[in-house]
Amino acid sequence: MGEVRAKKALGQHFLVDLNIARKICDSLSGGSCPRQADGSTGASADVGPGGASVPCDVLEVGCGMGVLTQFLLKRDDITTYGAEIDTESVEYLHAHFPEFAPRLIEGDFLKLDLRTLFPRGLKIIGNFPYNISSQIFFKVLENRDLVPECVGMIQKEVAVRLAEPPGSKEYGILSVLLQAWYDIEYLFTVNEMVFNPPPKVKSAVIRLRRNRVEQLGCDEKLFVKVVKASFGQRRKMIRNSLRSVFGQFGGAEHPFFTQRAEQLSVADFVELTNWVAANRT
Known part of the structure; x- marks a missing residue:
């Protein structure tokens, strides 16, 4: 099967720079999962029966043609799943990454029941479509007890907004809501020319890591x-x-x-x- 045609309606801009893909993959920590099988949390959550280490489940949102997927699959400290809404991309991934096919979910990430699919918790990563990046982060917030970490490439303006402290004109609703529950790091900027087709704006990679807040102290x-x-x-x-x-x-x-x-x-x-x-x- 040949390359997948980027679809404007899905906000697709395929990353083609392998170094950037590797860098995004390396930005995600591995190992620990937020929950044990019984639903409890704690430092032992990544230890299975007999003390064996259990790789954390990671869900890649929007796998496209697998430029990031290929690096995630090489890691033995995580178990990589995918969510892909584009049928053409799913067919491409099945053809080129057959070992990944059983863990590839065809459908809309925003509609997935993460609690049923990933009862032990999950980390989220991806080159997020610009048109739904805010909705992705709202879904992360809804599942904050399940999602200890999220690494995403998004529009630079949005990345700046999410990471900005109070007092900045970019600081807004999603900044406050995410910063209530996550520590946010702006990792690096990504040039337009590493995508096919190139977007009209620069991109950036940010990392969200769950802070220690369990309750805000208000309604x-x-x-x-x-x-x-x-x-x-x-x-x-x-x-x-x-x-x-x-x-x-x-x-x-x-x-x-x-x-x-x-x-x-x-x-x-x-x-x-x-x-x-x-x-x-």
Whole structure:
């Protein structure tokens, strides 16, 4: 089977630089899985019966023609699975990586039930399609107890946004939500010309590693609402953004009300969420 034709509707830009693919593969740690078979967590999660080491399950999102897959398959400290929505790519992978075929899932990653497929947990890696990269990270967040690490190549602007600290104009909703649960590293920038077809923007590789936070110390669903509401009107003070969603709070004021959303840290948003819970009418 010949090369797969890149499909614009799927946001496909196939990486062709083997050195970049190897570098992405090497950015993912191996070994430990977040859960044991009984669902518990801990340092022994990567040790099987008799003390044998159990390779961690890794899911590659969007395998394409396997340029990254080939390096992942060479690692003996992980067990590589794939999720690929493009039928043509699936056929290509079956033809060129027959040993991988039993672990290749044909379908939409965003619709996969990760808890059923990977009860022991999984790490996620991939050259993520630009048009769904944010949705991929939201799915990682939903499964944060299962996903200790994620390495992804995405649009550079999005990578910068996710890794930026408070005070930056790029800092936004997904920055706050991800940074609440993950340590985020901007690893390296990738030039347009290492793809076929070349995208119109630069790419970057970032790594998310689960932090030690188990609970935020507030109503976590309300936290998401407060963060989204705060950034809903970016140029306005938080007072106006929150009141448009939650009402007047009986006229009560919080010290953060005169600031803008991008100035607040995760801890600040936790404090603000608890205040909103106590004061909304």
